[in-house]
Amino acid sequence: MEPLIVHEGIAALLDRTNVDTDQIIPKQFLKRVSRSGYGAFLFYDWRFLENGSDNPDFELNKQAFQGASILVAGDNFGCGSSREHAPWSILDYGFRVVVSTSFADIFYSNCFKNGILPVVIEAVDLSRLMSEIRENEGVQFKVDLAAQQLSTPKGTTVRFDVDEFRKECLLKGLDDIAWSMQFDSEISEFEEKQRSSEPWLWSS
Amino acid sequence: MAKTLYEKIWEKHLVVSKPGAVSIIYVDQHLVHEVTSPQAFEGLRLNKRRIRQPGKIIATLDHSIPTQNRHLPIPDPIAAEQVETLKKNCREHNIKLFDLSNPAQGIIHVIAPEQGFIMPGMVIVCGDSHTATHGAFGALAFGIGTSEVEHVFSTQTMQQNKSKTMRVHFDGDLPATSTAKDMTLAVIGKIGTAGGTGYVIEYTGEAVTRLSMEGRMTLCNMAIESGARAGMISPDETTFAYLKDKPNMPAGSQWDQAVAAWKQLASDFDATFDENVVISAKDIVPQVTWGTSPGQVTGIDKNVPSPDDFSDPEEQESCRKALIYMGLKGGTPMTEIAIDHVFIGSCTNSRIQDLRAAARVVNGKKVSESVTAIVVPGSGIIKEQAETEGLDKIFIKAGFQWREPGCSMCLAMNDDVLRPGDRCASTSNRNFEGRQGKGSRTHLLSPEMAAAAAISGKLVDVRFIQ
Numbered sequence: 001m002e003p004l005i006v007h008e009g010i011a012a013l014l015d016r017t018n019v020d021t022d023q024i025i026p027k028q029f030l031k032r033v034s035r036s037g038y039g040a041f042l043f044y045d046w047r048f049l050e051n052g053s054d055n056p057d058f059e060l061n062k063q064a065f066q067g068a069s070i071l072v073a074g075d076n077f078g079c080g081s082s083r084e085h086a087p088w089s090i091l092d093y094g095f096r097v098v099v100s101t102s103f104a105d106i107f108y109s110n111c112f113k114n115g116i117l118p119v120v121i122e123a124v125d126l127s128r129l130m131s132e133i134r135e136n137e138g139v140q141f142k143v144d145l146a147a148q149q150l151s152t153p154k155g156t157t158v159r160f161d162v163d164e165f166r167k168e169c170l171l172k173g174l175d176d177i178a179w180s181m182q183f184d185s186e187i188s189e190f191e192e193k194q195r196s197s198e199p200w201l202w203s204s
Numbered sequence: 205m206a207k208t209l210y211e212k213i214w215e216k217h218l219v220v221s222k223p224g225a226v227s228i229i230y231v232d233q234h235l236v237h238e239v240t241s242p243q244a245f246e247g248l249r250l251n252k253r254r255i256r257q258p259g260k261i262i263a264t265l266d267h268s269i270p271t272q273n274r275h276l277p278i279p280d281p282i283a284a285e286q287v288e289t290l291k292k293n294c295r296e297h298n299i300k301l302f303d304l305s306n307p308a309q310g311i312i313h314v315i316a317p318e319q320g321f322i323m324p325g326m327v328i329v330c331g332d333s334h335t336a337t338h339g340a341f342g343a344l345a346f347g348i349g350t351s352e353v354e355h356v357f358s359t360q361t362m363q364q365n366k367s368k369t370m371r372v373h374f375d376g377d378l379p380a381t382s383t384a385k386d387m388t389l390a391v392i393g394k395i396g397t398a399g400g401t402g403y404v405i406e407y408t409g410e411a412v413t414r415l416s417m418e419g420r421m422t423l424c425n426m427a428i429e430s431g432a433r434a435g436m437i438s439p440d441e442t443t444f445a446y447l448k449d450k451p452n453m454p455a456g457s458q459w460d461q462a463v464a465a466w467k468q469l470a471s472d473f474d475a476t477f478d479e480n481v482v483i484s485a486k487d488i489v490p491q492v493t494w495g496t497s498p499g500q501v502t503g504i505d506k507n508v509p510s511p512d513d514f515s516d517p518e519e520q521e522s523c524r525k526a527l528i529y530m531g532l533k534g535g536t537p538m539t540e541i542a543i544d545h546v547f548i549g550s551c552t553n554s555r556i557q558d559l560r561a562a563a564r565v566v567n568g569k570k571v572s573e574s575v576t577a578i579v580v581p582g583s584g585i586i587k588e589q590a591e592t593e594g595l596d597k598i599f600i601k602a603g604f605q606w607r608e609p610g611c612s613m614c615l616a617m618n619d620d621v622l623r624p625g626d627r628c629a630s631t632s633n634r635n636f637e638g639r640q641g642k643g644s645r646t647h648l649l650s651p652e653m654a655a656a657a658a659i660s661g662k663l664v665d666v667r668f669i670q
Contacts, residue, residue: 031268031282031617033242033289035250035350084243084350106349113351165225176351177253180228180359183220187256187361190219190230200323200454200462201232 001115003173009069011141013133017074021086039092064137070097078107206472232326236263238290240331244354245293256360264302271607310583310609313337313551320450324439324466336427340420342439367404371477374409374485384419385650388426389491397499400432411485417446418557429498438470493648495526510534545628546577546658550614553631554582558651563595565655571603572661578605580612629657
């Protein structure tokens with residue numbers, strides 16, 4: 001997992017609420033067996049027209065938002081199905097940070113598992129950030145995870161909260177597995193103990 | 205201090221517990237299927253990690269496989285690739301796979317207990333939300349995401365915060381004409397689809413302890429539909445009797461030792477739960493869903509509700525939306541809803557007792573001409589047992605299709621898909637929009653009720669059929 005310490009990039013605006021994971025990645029793409037390449041299908045039904053060409057009316061298709069790595073969206077982002085394909089597609093498309101007033105539980109934790117920082121801010125701050133993007137499409141925001149602060153060229157700074165443990169893992173680029181693997185000897189010790197106290201769990 | 209079943213299992217499985225950090229708990233059994241595993245295997249490869257305990261994993265093919273014409277190649281190339289990928293991954297990592305050629309192949313939550321891979325006191329995970337099924341054995345069993353599947357592969361542990369506990373107590377006796385499916389639907393109807401969020405539920409009461417293991421699995425299976433992380437039942441003599449002589453069970457003195465340990469697991473009589481819910485078992489009539497979430501459920505003797513029947517504006521709105529999707533009018537008696545499909549199967553209701561119960565209703569009768577009805581046994585073993593008992597003949601003679609085991613029309617990932625507008629009486633677990641096919645309409649109910657609906661061509665009160 002890529003560490004995220006300070007991230008600077010173009011902020012794209014998706015001013016919609018309750019964006020669900022079915023919209024983020026429609027179900028016809030769930031039968032694939034790989035974890036990579038989902039960026040091509042992100043927001044598929046919104047992003048492309050029936051004939052497969054880019055939908056010129058879809059926000060993220062704007063020229064100014066090409067190469068964006070920070071997604072700024074409305075309330076309750078990531079609701080619906082638990083599919084982890086949703087954060088995979090967001091990351092693969094190029095986003096490292098998603099900013100909203102609220103996220104659905106499972107999506108929120110899936111983001112951290114995949115090296116994406118979901119930033120939760122107040123509604124008043126979100127609307128200020130949204131207007132700054134509208135006034136200057138292609139503007140770059142800076143997100144400092146260590147300082148828990150998002151800042152803009154206009155001098156706006158917004159503080160955000162993040163769970164200490166998750167912050168630590170993201171700063172170090174330590175994925176959940178790497179973190180747990182630090183406890184390899186504790187796991188071995190547990191296994192030895194269980195093997196003698198409950199041998200029936202170890203017969204196969 | 206008095207402890208609940210959940211607390212006992214939790215404490216026994218804590219590997220790392222540090223203040224301020226997430227806990228690490230050990231996993232005793234990991235179940236795998238073709239849909240949620242390929243990316244986890246890929247992650248292992250990319251990160252050059254190994255599977256820590258391949259002996260604690262079993263895999264099956266169930267979600268995207270066809271349930272007929274198994275002698276032919278799988279027609280859907282994407283499903284075929286998923287199947288081949290799982291086979292390859294199992295070979296490479298030395299994991300036991302119940303392949304389509306294995307006579308014991310079937311739905312993961314049916315075959316795991318059948319093959320003796322589920323024991324009381326275990327922590328069991330699977331990349332599938334209906335893993336809660338195995339709580340029936342007094343185990344802690346829950347569904348996980350694909351990243352977590354990879355985590356379990358690498359470490360044989362899960363990162364987990366302790367859940368709150370909820371006791372759902374069934375007071376009194378269940379009427380003989382009601383089933384475990386009616387009990388579990390009644391719970392969801394009472395507490396709602398988010399009522400269990402943050403909790404692990406333990407089901408208690410005589411109506412629960414009198415259930416067979418099959419019934420207990422049906423009850424726990426749908427714990428997730430109430431938002432709970434897991435559902436469980438304290439193990440007892442019924443549990444031990446089911447397990448004895450199953451393949452992969454300990455034998456001889458080790459069996460005695462295991463049973464002695466399992467007897468200590470039940471919640472202490474004076475243990476306290478964070479939340480208590482009481483349901484009057486004697487008042488549970490056969491349940492049927494009318495809407496697009498399992499919580500939108502009522503008795504077969506009731507009417508389809510109207511938005512005005514709810515006081516909460518959000519519930520009114522979801523009732524309005526559900527009625528439009530379902531093509532129903534508030535106030536219509538449930539028994540006046542005509543159906544055109546019946547599905548008997550799924551990890552909720554495809555076990556031998558379910559098939560026997562449905563066959564009893566069907567015996568000597570004919571499926572209505574307007575109905576297409578299929579029976580999909582949960583495993584090859586169940587299919588064989590049913591055929592030995594002649595149940596297949598009863599179904600086929602009545603006009604049912606008798607299929608090969610798999611998840612089938614529960615989630616319609618294979619070719620068992622309904623068309624837009626089709627209305628199905630289904631023994632499965634989810635009635636979400638589009639679940640059984642785009643635009644399809646699902647009514648969840650018990651196998652007995654599904655069988656009765658197949659014959660009548662409409663939803664019907666099974667109590668007046670026999």
